[in-house]
Amino acid sequence: MSDSCSETVRFMKLAIDQANLAMDALEVPVGCVIVDDGKVISSGRNRTTDTRNATRHAEMEAIDVLVEQWHKNGVSTSEVAEKFSNCTLYVTCEPCIMCASALSILGIKEVFYGCSNDKFGGCGSILSLHQSTSTVSPNNTQVPLGKAFKCTGGIMASEAVLLLRTFYEQGNPNAPKPHRPVAVACRE
Amino acid sequence: MMNNQLSTCEIVYIPEKEPHDLHNQPTEFVFASAIDPKHANHIVRRLNQIAPLEHLRHVKRIHKKVLEGGQVELSVMLCLASEGDNQLDTVPPALQELISSFQLSPFITKVCKYAASSKEEWQEQCKIWPTSYHPRTYNIDGITGFSDENAESIFKFMQSAIELATSDDLIVNAAVIVDPSAKQIISSARDQVFAWSTNKENSSSDLISNKFATNESFQVNESNNHLKQPYTGVACLYPWQWAKQQLHSHGSYYCHPLRHAAMVAVESSAARDRYLFPSEQNTGEKYIELDHENPSSASSPAKRQKTVCTTVENDDQSKARSQTSNQLSERPYLCTGYDIYLVWEPCTMCAMALVHQRIRRIFYAFPNPNAGALGSVHRLQGEKSLNHHYAVFRVLLPEEAFHKCHTDEVPETKETCVC
Ligand SMILES: [Zn+2]
Numbered sequence: 020m021s022d023s024c025s026e027t028v029r030f031m032k033l034a035i036d037q038a039n040l041a042m043d044a045l046e047v048p049v050g051c052v053i054v055d056d057g058k059v060i061s062s063g064r065n066r067t068t069d070t071r072n073a074t075r076h077a078e079m080e081a082i083d084v085l086v087e088q089w090h091k092n093g094v095s096t097s098e099v100a101e102k103f104s105n106c107t108l109y110v111t112c113e114p115c116i117m118c119a120s121a122l123s124i125l126g127i128k129e130v131f132y133g134c135s136n137d138k139f140g141g142c143g144s145i146l147s148l149h150q151s152t153s154t155v156s157p158n159n160t161q162v163p164l165g166k167a168f169k170c171t172g173g174i175m176a177s178e179a180v181l182l183l184r185t186f187y188e189q190g191n192p193n194a195p196k197p198h199r200p201v202a203v204a205c206r207e
Numbered sequence: 208m209m210n211n212q213l214s215t216c217e218i219v220y221i222p223e224k225e226p227h228d229l230h231n232q233p234t235e236f237v238f239a240s241a242i243d244p245k246h247a248n249h250i251v252r253r254l255n256q257i258a259p260l261e262h263l264r265h266v267k268r269i270h271k272k273v274l275e276g277g278q279v280e281l282s283v284m285l286c287l288a289s290e291g292d293n294q295l296d297t298v299p300p301a302l303q304e305l306i307s308s309f310q311l312s313p314f315i316t317k318v319c320k321y322a323a324s325s326k327e328e329w330q331e332q333c334k335i336w337p338t339s340y341h342p343r344t345y346n347i348d349g350i351t352g353f354s355d356e357n358a359e360s361i362f363k364f365m366q367s368a369i370e371l372a373t374s375d376d377l378i379v380n381a382a383v384i385v386d387p388s389a390k391q392i393i394s395s396a397r398d399q400v401f402a403w404s405t406n407k408e409n410s411s412s413d414l415i416s417n418k419f420a421t422n423e424s425f426q427v428n429e430s431n432n433h434l435k436q437p438y439t440g441v442a443c444l445y446p447w448q449w450a451k452q453q454l455h456s457h458g459s460y461y462c463h464p465l466r467h468a469a470m471v472a473v474e475s476s477a478a479r480d481r482y483l484f485p486s487e488q489n490t491g492e493k494y495i496e497l498d499h500e501n502p503s504s505a506s507s508p509a510k511r512q513k514t515v516c517t518t519v520e521n522d523d524q525s526k527a528r529s530q531t532s533n534q535l536s537e538r539p540y541l542c543t544g545y546d547i548y549l550v551w552e553p554c555t556m557c558a559m560a561l562v563h564q565r566i567r568r569i570f571y572a573f574p575n576p577n578a579g580a581l582g583s584v585h586r587l588q589g590e591k592s593l594n595h596h597y598a599v600f601r602v603l604l605p606e607e608a609f610h611k612c613h614t615d616e617v618p619e620t621k622e623t624c625v626c
Pocket residue numbers: 076078114115116117118119
């Protein structure tokens with residue numbers, strides 16, 4: 020367990036680095052990395068203020084980087100699907116309903132998140148879009164309506180919350196940043 | 208051409224929760240008692256202190272009945288009761304005291320459990336025990352009906368969405384964002400899941416004509432759908448099918464599984480905003496959307512700033528702005544005050560994107576039984592935890608509306624709306 024735990028924490032720390040970049044840019048501090056085969060292949064941070072597009076969440080940013088890159092490299096549609104099905108996302112805050120749907124549409128393999136998102140969360144808090152839904156067809160077989168992905172929360176949650184709390188409380192972007200505690204939470 | 212046909216159709220409000228069976232609304236048992244009208248004020252004031260009944264705030268405390276001969280009989284709701292429980296044992300002591308001091312004789316009766324969401328529901332509720340009815344919890348035009356003029360402009364904008372959806376061989380979903388105060392289109396887009404162009408700002412890039420491989424799930428979907436055709440090119444209807452696309456064309460195309468029409472239209476409206484109102488930093492003001500992805504533990508009651516004034520502008524931009532809005536120096540916060548027209552009910556991703564971008568009203572023509580998030584599979588307009596709520600309407604159209612766009616020669620059909 021300790022190996023996979025330390026790897027999870029290692030990637031979540033990189034997601035938190037992304038959240039810090041967002042904070043520095045006066046954006047809501049949420050960040051993420053996308054990992055394939057033990058390697059970070061994309062990262063993203065929230066850019067809603069700068070773009071004036073409230074859908075530019077960290078996850079969407081990181082996904083667009085990948086799609087763009089694969090397109091340039093001439094990767095085919097079925098290969099894109101294959102690649103996403105091998106990817107794991109590490110994000111500091113539970114994906115919102117929009118991002119959780121997007122991750123299901125892409126068919127991502129697994130998601131690890133930090134703090135939960137009580138207002139918008141799409142991975143258990145408000146809706147559970149990571150669980151597959153299905154409908155019963157006329158000939159009585161289950162037909163899946165969406166793709167499920169494995170989802171684990173609470174990874175370095177206190178660090179993620181602290182960043183958000185600092186952001187919302189400081190108001191003044193020039194206020195000194197708090198030092199970040201190194202306490203580590205890993206649940207499996 | 209199709210105006211006549213469109214204007215015969217209806218606009219239906221899609222409420223926050225599924226309407227209850229009018230004559231079979233959920234009820235709850237309560238203790239009530241007849242009281243002397245002289246004591247009514249005193250008793251109600253005391254009851255509000257000792258038995259407030261928070262979750263039944265829509266239920267009136269007093270039930271007034273006018274008997275033959277004009278005599279008035281008053282009953283008062285005392286507290287909750289359980290079915291078949293005629294004992295007052297569970298009633299709190301303070302209430303017991305009140306009952307004995309006014310010599311009340313409690314009986315069990317029913318009241319409606321949930322606040323009425325329509326006038327019809329409310330009228331039915333009052334036959335059981337009077338309730339109060341607040342037609343609108345927020346101020347969005349249209350929930351109580353549209354004027355002819357507004358209805359006409361709604362049909363007009365829906366028509367442009369349908370024209371966009373059918374502007375290529377492959378019918379896809381289309382989105383049109385509108386500023387209703389200026390009756391002006393802010394941005395519009397077709398689905399761009401498969402596109403030749405890699406230019407994201409170009410919302411009308413050509414799409415590859417393609418068809419899905421037929422598989423089992425399509426047969427299911429067809430049977431659930433009101434429409435005769437499956438419309439497999441519509442991204443919100445088949446969000447998970449992009450990977451199974453069989454393309455007739457080869458060569459360099461751009462595939463982005465998330466570029467549904469609504470997402471692209473939101474992106475274009477943001478790009479337009481950045482162009483028209485370039486840098487708000489010059490005024491020293493900065494947006495911070497305080498409740499974005501904000502977990503409750505970090506929430507803040509601070510108010511969001513809704514508009515920002517800019518002082519720096521060039522001629523082009525100010526010209527464009529004066530066309531767009533009567534308030535020259537004000538720009539909307541995201542899509543606050545804007546409406547979006549979609550041919551199909553949006554999927555969960557798109558519907559949540561429209562919450563984030565603060566769209567005021569959504570109009571769609573056809574339901575989305577596979578993935579629709581405005582009543583079909585989910586109902587985001589009724590998710591209380593969300594920080595923004597839009598009003599949702601369905602514009603009832605016949606399927607023939609699609610074909611009307613292609614050829615004006617199609618003979619007039621007597622077919623009525625798909626309801
Ligand atoms: Zn999100």
